[in-house]
Amino acid sequence: xxxxxxxxxxxxxxxxxxxxxxxxxxxxxxxxxxxxxxxxxxxxxxxxxxxxxxxxxxxxxxxxxxxxxxxxxxxxxxxxxxxxxxxxxxxxxxxxxxxxxxxxxxxxxxxxxxxxxxxxxxxxxxxxxxxxxxxxxxxxxxxxxxxxxxxxxxxxxxxxxxxxxxxxxxxxxxxxx
Amino acid sequence: xxxxxxxxxxxxxxxxxxxxxxxxxxxxxxxxxxxxxxxxxxxxxxxxxxxxxxxxxxxxxxxxxxxxxxxxxxxxxxxxxxxxxxxxxxxxxxxxxxxxxxxxxxxxxxxxxxxx
Numbered sequence: 001x002x003x004x005x006x007x008x009x010x011x012x013x014x015x016x017x018x019x020x021x022x023x024x025x026x027x028x029x030x031x032x033x034x035x036x037x038x039x040x041x042x043x044x045x046x047x048x049x050x051x052x053x054x055x056x057x058x059x060x061x062x063x064x065x066x067x068x069x070x071x072x073x074x075x076x077x078x079x080x081x082x083x084x085x086x087x088x089x090x091x092x093x094x095x096x097x098x099x100x101x102x103x104x105x106x107x108x109x110x111x112x113x114x115x116x117x118x119x120x121x122x123x124x125x126x127x128x129x130x131x132x133x134x135x136x137x138x139x140x141x142x143x144x145x146x147x148x149x150x151x152x153x154x155x156x157x158x159x160x161x162x163x164x165x166x167x168x169x170x171x172x173x174x175x176x177x
Numbered sequence: 178x179x180x181x182x183x184x185x186x187x188x189x190x191x192x193x194x195x196x197x198x199x200x201x202x203x204x205x206x207x208x209x210x211x212x213x214x215x216x217x218x219x220x221x222x223x224x225x226x227x228x229x230x231x232x233x234x235x236x237x238x239x240x241x242x243x244x245x246x247x248x249x250x251x252x253x254x255x256x257x258x259x260x261x262x263x264x265x266x267x268x269x270x271x272x273x274x275x276x277x278x279x280x281x282x283x284x285x286x287x288x289x290x291x292x293x
Contacts, residue, residue: 021210029198043202050206121185121192140186141193172185 007058017057021050024073027142031074034137035081037126045084049077071151074138078152124174132167139164 008016025046032045053060053073060072125133131153138144138152150160 025198025203025206026195029202030193030195033196034193039199042196043199046198046202047206047209050210054210117188118192121188125189125192136189137193140189141195168185168189171189175185 008061013058013061016061017054020053020057020069020073024070025050027070028073028077030141031077031137032081034125034141035077035134036084041084045077045080048080049073052076052080067151068148070142070144071148074142074144074152075154078134120175121171124171127174128167128170131163132170135160135164136167136171 007013028049029042029046032042032049033039036042036045053076060069064072125136128136134153135149138149144152146157146160146164149164150157153160153163155163
C-alpha cells in the first residue's frame with residue numbers, strides 16, 4: 001500500500017487518522033447536530049462521515065499539502081447532509097431540540113433569563129438559507145475561521161466573508177422583527 | 178415587534194455551543210473502524226494467496242484493499258482505549274458490541290462492493 005511509491009508508512013497514516021478522529025469527533029457531531037436538527041440523524045451522519053474519511057484519508061493527506069483536515073471532514077459531512085435531504089426530499093421535521101445543548105451551557109439563573117433570547121437566536125438560525133446557516137454553524141459552533149469555512153464550503157475567502165456578514169445581518173433582522 | 182437582541186454574536190456562541198457525541202456513538206464508531214480495518218487486512222491477506230488464480234474473487238478483496246489502506250495500527254489503539262474505559266464490561270455486552278460491529282462491517286463492505 002502506502003509503503004510503496006514514496007507514500008507514508010502505513011503505521012504513520014494509521015496514527016494520524018486516529019488523531020484526526022479523536023480531535024474532531026466533537027466538531028463533526030456538533031456540525032451534524034445543528035445541521036440536521038436531531039440526535040439520531042446526527043449520529044448517522046457522524047458515523048458515515050468518519051467512514052468516508054477513513055476510505056479517502058491517504059489521498060486527502062496527500063492533497064492537503066500540510067493544511068489542517070478539519071475543513072475536509074466538515075465538507076464530507078456537508079455533502080452527506082445534502083444527500084440526506086435530497087434522498088428524503090424534506091427539511092428537518094422538527095426544529096433543533098434546544099433543551100440538550102442549552103441545558104449543557106446554562107446551569108444558573110441564566111437559564112431562565114437567557115433562554116428566550118437563545119431560543120430566538122436558534123429559531124432564527126433555522127430560518128436562514130442553507131449556506132448561511134451552515135456558515136454560522138461552522139463559525140460559532142466549531143470556531144472555524146473564514147479560511148477554514150471557505151475550504152469546507154468550496155468558496156473563496158472573500159465570498160465566505162461576505163456570506164457570514166450577510167448571514168449575521170439577516171439573522172439580526174429575523175430575531176428583531 | 179420584539180425587543181432587539183444585543184450582542185448577537187455572543188448569543189450565537191451560546192446558542193450554538195458544541196455538542197458532545199453520545200457515548201454509545203463513540204463506542205459504535207470505534208468498534209466499526211477497528212473491525213473494518215481488521216477484516217480488510219484479513220481479506221487482503223487471503224486475496225494475496227488465492228485471488229490471482231480465480232478472477233471471481235477479485236471484486237471483494239478490492240474492497241478490502243481500499244479499506245485496508247488506512248488506520249489499522251492506530252485503531253488498535255482506539256480499541257485498547259475503549260477497553261480501558263470499560264474494564265467491567267459484561268460478556269453479554271462484549272458479545273452485543275461484537276455482533277453490532279460485525280453488522281456494521283457487513284453494511285460497510287456491501288457499500289464498498291456496491292461502488293464497484
